[in-house]
Amino acid sequence: MCDLIEPQPPEKIGKMKKLRRTLSDSFSRIALKKEDTTFDEICVTKMSTRNCPGMDSVIKPLDTIPEDKKVRVQRTQSTFDPFEKPANQVKRVHSENNACINFKASSTGKESPKVRRHSSPSSPTSPKFGKADSYEKLEKLGEGSYATVYKGKSKVNGKLVALKVIRLQEEEGTPFTAIREASLLKGLKHANIVLLHDIIHTKETLTLVFEYVHTDLCQYMDKHPGGLHPDNVKLFLFQLLRGLSYIHQRYILHRDLKPQNLLISDTGELKLADFGLARAKSVPSHTYSNEVVTLWYRPPDVLLGSTEYSTCLDMWGVGCIFVEMIQGVAAFPGMKDIQDQLERIFLVLGTPNEDTWPGVHSLPHFKPERFTLYSSKNLRQAWNKLSYVNHAEDLASKLLQCSPKNRLSAQAALSHEYFSDLPPRLWELTDMSSIFTVPNVRLQPEAGESMRAFGKNNSYGKSLSNSKH
Numbered sequence: 001m002c003d004l005i006e007p008q009p010p011e012k013i014g015k016m017k018k019l020r021r022t023l024s025d026s027f028s029r030i031a032l033k034k035e036d037t038t039f040d041e042i043c044v045t046k047m048s049t050r051n052c053p054g055m056d057s058v059i060k061p062l063d064t065i066p067e068d069k070k071v072r073v074q075r076t077q078s079t080f081d082p083f084e085k086p087a088n089q090v091k092r093v094h095s096e097n098n099a100c101i102n103f104k105a106s107s108t109g110k111e112s113p114k115v116r117r118h119s120s121p122s123s124p125t126s127p128k129f130g131k132a133d134s135y136e137k138l139e140k141l142g143e144g145s146y147a148t149v150y151k152g153k154s155k156v157n158g159k160l161v162a163l164k165v166i167r168l169q170e171e172e173g174t175p176f177t178a179i180r181e182a183s184l185l186k187g188l189k190h191a192n193i194v195l196l197h198d199i200i201h202t203k204e205t206l207t208l209v210f211e212y213v214h215t216d217l218c219q220y221m222d223k224h225p226g227g228l229h230p231d232n233v234k235l236f237l238f239q240l241l242r243g244l245s246y247i248h249q250r251y252i253l254h255r256d257l258k259p260q261n262l263l264i265s266d267t268g269e270l271k272l273a274d275f276g277l278a279r280a281k282s283v284p285s286h287t288y289s290n291e292v293v294t295l296w297y298r299p300p301d302v303l304l305g306s307t308e309y310s311t312c313l314d315m316w317g318v319g320c321i322f323v324e325m326i327q328g329v330a331a332f333p334g335m336k337d338i339q340d341q342l343e344r345i346f347l348v349l350g351t352p353n354e355d356t357w358p359g360v361h362s363l364p365h366f367k368p369e370r371f372t373l374y375s376s377k378n379l380r381q382a383w384n385k386l387s388y389v390n391h392a393e394d395l396a397s398k399l400l401q402c403s404p405k406n407r408l409s410a411q412a413a414l415s416h417e418y419f420s421d422l423p424p425r426l427w428e429l430t431d432m433s434s435i436f437t438v439p440n441v442r443l444q445p446e447a448g449e450s451m452r453a454f455g456k457n458n459s460y461g462k463s464l465s466n467s468k469h
Contacts, residue, residue, distance in 0.1 A: 129156060129198050135163060135209065146178070151212065154197075160212035161197060165205050178206055181275045184252060190431045192243030194263055194273040213273075214266045217321070218259035224446040227328035230389050231444045232268070237322055238419060238426065239270035239435060244318065245410040246431060247272070248311040257317030258294045259324065268443035269434055295338070296320065296330050300345050300352070301404045303338050305364030312404040318413070319399030326392060327383040331400075338365070343372065349402050350376030357403040391418040 137150045141162070150163040166178045185196040185208075198209035217236065221228065228236075240262065247254065254261075254272060261274040299316035301309060323331040332348075334341030346352070351374045352360045360366055379393050379400070380386050386393040395418040398408040408416070414427070425438045435441055 130200060132200050132202060132207065134198075135161060135200075135207075137163060152209075154209075162210040162212045164208040164210065166207070168203070168205055178208070182206075182208055184275050188247065188250075188252075190243055190246045191269065191429075191434045192239045192271055193246065194271045210273075213263035213271055215264050216260055216273075217262040217264055217270070217325075220264050221259060221325065221328070225328055226447070227385055228325050229444045229446050230326070232446070233322070233325040233389075234419065234422065235268065235435065235441070235443065236262075236264075236270050236325060237318075238414070238422065240272070240318060240321070241410045241414050242435075243270070243272045244311075244314055245414060248314070248410055253309075253311060254314050254317075256294065257314055257321065258297045259321060262321070267434075267436055269436060295334050295341055296332055298341070299404065300342060300402045301363065303342050303345075304360070304366045306404075309404060311409060312407045315399055315407040315410065315413070316404075318410070319396055319407075322392075322396055322399065323379075323383050323386070326385045326389065328385075331383070339370070345402070346371060346374045348377055348379070348382045349400065350374050352402050360403075389418075391416065391420075394418070 134155050136153045136155060138153055138160075139151045141149045141151050143149070147164050147166045150165065152161045152163040153159070154161050182196065182199055185194070186199075189195075194213065195211040196208060197211060200207040200209065227233075244254070254275065256274060261272070263271040263273045265271070297317040297320045299309075299313060302313065320331040332341060332344045334344055350356065351371050353368075354361055356376075361368075379396050383396075386396055395408075395413065395416045398406075398416075399413065401407045423438050423441060426435055426441070429435065429437070
């Protein structure tokens with residue numbers, strides 16, 4: 001928001017007129033000023049006016065960022081997809097007082113307004129949110145195609161953080177996935193979703209500051225081969241469904257569920273992470289790219305070219321992860337290509353037809369002659385450990401349905417009999433409450449290793465830097 005002060009006294013008008021003329025020649029729509037700290041504040045203005053927009057044109061920034069350090073983003077016409085606006089609608093404003101500066105180029109000779117500075121009770125040299133020098137990099141955790149993740153420490157509160165540093169290319173601008181991830185995460189507040197603390201923007205990088213979580217489910221399963229403790233599987237799955245139910249109720253699809261993107265804290269708390277491929281899904285349904293979700297966790301409808309999907313996309317991934325936690329191996333580990341991946345799925349669930357999956361013949365890549373005809377099997381024939389746990393096979397079978405309309409929703413899955421032996425209070429928790437605040441809810445030691453060693457091998461960077469199998 002742009003705060004302006006009354007015009008200057010008459011004796012200063014002459015100087016101000018000169019300043020106004022100079023600024024008028026230099027700035028037609030917006031003023032840019034380099035800040036000593038290299039932190040660039042983003043302020044998006046309406047294209048049709050030189051004046052700074054009112055509060056109704058910006059989305060509420062992160063609650064954790066102080067008022068004078070907020071990142072302001074223009075609200076788009078679409079409620080759920082505020083990403084696909086032309087780049088020329090974004091203007092950056094850099095100012096020492098983090099205020100949006102409005103320089104009016106006027107031919108009437110009126111005095112230029114003075115910028116009101118935000119007052120800050122803290123020392124000018126004290127660490128603040130939104131500043132690159134407020135975080136200390138401790139070690140590199142991982143590197144992906146467009147981002148590098150570091151373990152860091154906040155100088156503001158002394159807590160450990162994960163710094164996802166996204167490299168910006170001058171000719172390409174900010175990666176679309178980074179904009180999407182930040183836009184979605186800043187509005188999600190849930191115990192089972194990784195928390196975005198801060199956003200730092202400079203000319204060279206965009207840094208997303210996350211809460212630090214020790215490891216992820218992929219690394220956890222690698223440390224405990226052969227399948228996890230059944231009680232721990234149940235708690236991990238409950239938390240996964242809890243986080244998904246929260247985002248699905250807000251019409252958000254994750255679209256890249258896999259063990260690497262499920263962070264696990266040292267207490268066993270599971271958090272959804274890496275929303276770079278997530279999408280806010282509006283109603284009525286739009287079509288989306290089918291090049292999403294790592295191959296092993298990609299549902300058959302997407303593999304066959306469907307672009308009209310909903311929350312059922314994520315639920316297939318839940319079923320695959322559920323089986324993998326119990327059995328100790330990936331459910332459908334395709335090694336070659338999409339054809340191989342589909343063959344592995346049909347081998348267990350049966351080759352679909354119009355009777356078992358109405359509409360399958362209309363999918364772009366479904367060619368009946370290309371697939372071996374398999375009959376469906378009981379899941380325990382493929383994954384015997386499902387039979388060791390009450391109701392596990394039934395839940396897995398309702399998640400792993402070839403026809404997307406037959407898959408169980410996250411909310412319905414939370415009410416499945418598989419979870420009937422958990423404390424009833426788990427269903428009464430508020431969004432930000434951990435399941436481990438409920439008495440007697442805790443992880444059990446995995447076979448062959450004490451839980452004290454849990455969390456030493458860190459793979460947080462892999463999940464945040466877009467790793468794949």
